[in-house]
Amino acid sequence: xxxxxxxxxxxxxxxxxxxxxxxxxxxxxxxxxxxxxxxxxxxxxxxxxxxxxxxxxxxxxxxxxxxxxxxxxxxxxxxxxxxxxxxxxxxxxxxxxxxxxxxxxxxxxxxxxxxxxxxxxxxxxxxxxxxxxxxxxxxxxxxxxxxxxxxxxxxxxxxxxxxxxxxxxxxxxxxxxxxxxxxxxxxxxxxxxxxxxxxxxxxxxxxxxxxxxxxxxxxxxxxxxxxxxxxxxxxxxxxxxxxxxxxxxxxxxxxxxxxxxxxxxxxxxxxxxxxxxxxxxxxxxxxxxxxxxxxxxxxxxxxxxxxxxxxxxxxxxxxxxxxxxxxxxxxxxxxxxxxxxxxxxxxxxx
Ligand SMILES: Cc1cc2nc3c(=O)[nH]c(=O)nc-3n(C[C@H](O)[C@H](O)[C@H](O)COP(=O)(O)OP(=O)(O)OC[C@H]3O[C@@H](n4cnc5c(N)ncnc54)[C@H](O)[C@@H]3O)c2cc1C
Numbered sequence: 001x002x003x004x005x006x007x008x009x010x011x012x013x014x015x016x017x018x019x020x021x022x023x024x025x026x027x028x029x030x031x032x033x034x035x036x037x038x039x040x041x042x043x044x045x046x047x048x049x050x051x052x053x054x055x056x057x058x059x060x061x062x063x064x065x066x067x068x069x070x071x072x073x074x075x076x077x078x079x080x081x082x083x084x085x086x087x088x089x090x091x092x093x094x095x096x097x098x099x100x101x102x103x104x105x106x107x108x109x110x111x112x113x114x115x116x117x118x119x120x121x122x123x124x125x126x127x128x129x130x131x132x133x134x135x136x137x138x139x140x141x142x143x144x145x146x147x148x149x150x151x152x153x154x155x156x157x158x159x160x161x162x163x164x165x166x167x168x169x170x171x172x173x174x175x176x177x178x179x180x181x182x183x184x185x186x187x188x189x190x191x192x193x194x195x196x197x198x199x200x201x202x203x204x205x206x207x208x209x210x211x212x213x214x215x216x217x218x219x220x221x222x223x224x225x226x227x228x229x230x231x232x233x234x235x236x237x238x239x240x241x242x243x244x245x246x247x248x249x250x251x252x253x254x255x256x257x258x259x260x261x262x263x264x265x266x267x268x269x270x271x272x273x274x275x276x277x278x279x280x281x282x283x284x285x286x287x288x289x290x291x292x293x294x295x296x297x298x299x300x301x302x303x304x305x306x307x308x309x310x311x312x313x314x315x316x317x318x319x320x321x322x323x324x325x326x327x328x329x330x331x332x333x334x335x336x337x338x339x340x341x342x343x344x345x346x347x348x349x350x
């Protein structure tokens with residue numbers, strides 16, 4: 001039986017290990033820290049297509065991700081749920097109503113058959129009934145649309161349990177410093193997310209793919225929230241989320257390019273940026289004292305755009321010798337990315 005080492009027990013490496021085990025390979029999964037210790041527990045907790053990626057024409061990715069949401073809801077309904085989000089529209093502010101209406105309709109079309117309710121327009125009164133703290137001045141109403149919400153850490157641990165159930169071995173606190181350490185394996189998967197270049201750079205040829213490290217921070221306010229919101233950042237193309245999460249309000253995220261893979265705590269500037277964005281839309285402003293916690297993670301994005309906001313959330317593979325390097329991706333599509341990584345690996349094993 002072929003023996004495969006997967007390095008990196010984030011959601012991408014774990015889904016790859018799970019797919020390989022389902023196909024009958026013997027798999028050892030290594031992590032320098034622990035499963036889901038890094039980016040995979042620092043997400044916005046959304047199983048989503050990404051409404052905003054429609055603006056950059058990423059229809060294939062959005063379609064794939066919209067369909068992928070249902071996999072998680074069916075497999076682990078105790079760790080994720082459908083979530084209704086509102087996108088409020090204000091007169092003369094942000095994107096026009098027709099544009100968001102078109103986007104949500106396209107979202108419905110691409111999500112067709114995925115089992116999620118369709119989007120709809122809500123009047124200003126209905127919007128305020130659901131989200132009473134929103135600013136009322138110039139509010140026209142809101143588009144309601146659906147995505148999924150998960151507990152990313154626990155859902156990741158659930159995937160690791162599937163690996164253990166299929167007799168995969170999981171080694172935590174076990175860094176792989178050199179590829180030579182794994183020379184006895186038939187194949188190696190480098191799924192180390194933000195650290196992918198560390199093992200890749202040990203091979204002779206230059207990497208075919210470049211990645212961008214883009215930190216994203218979130219903050220928590222110790223208040224329950226009735227209604228999830230997606231809002232445009234004032235005077236920017238970016239959007240941010242205000243989400244109910246485990247009895248608190250979660251606000252995020254930022255996109256800060258950095259020159260290394262390690263995550264840093266949310267900076268004061270990021271916290272202020274998120275608070276100011278929230279306060280633009282709400283009658284009762286939040287202050288620094290309302291923030292009870294923050295967290296941050298680093299996205300390993302394929303380098304393809306000047307503005308990290310426009311970077312694709314697609315993934316790429318590169319095979320060098322018996323090593324498959326995995327770049328990019330997103331949580332929602334990790335299971336199909338894991339299957340695709342398997343297919344890619346089969347090409348080099350045969
Ligand atoms: C702020 C933010 C918000 C996001 N929101 C969403 C969202 O709402 N929905 C969504 O679908 N996606 C979201 N994403 C994207 C998603 O979280 C990531 O695409 C995904 O978690 C990346 O997983 P990964 O396995 O590649 O990386 P990681 O989770 O970082 O896993 C890599 C693992 O490799 C290990 N490792 C590294 N080097 C070594 C080594 N040498 N030896 C052994 N182990 C090693 C690390 O310890 C780590 O556990 C978000 C990302 C961020 C940062």
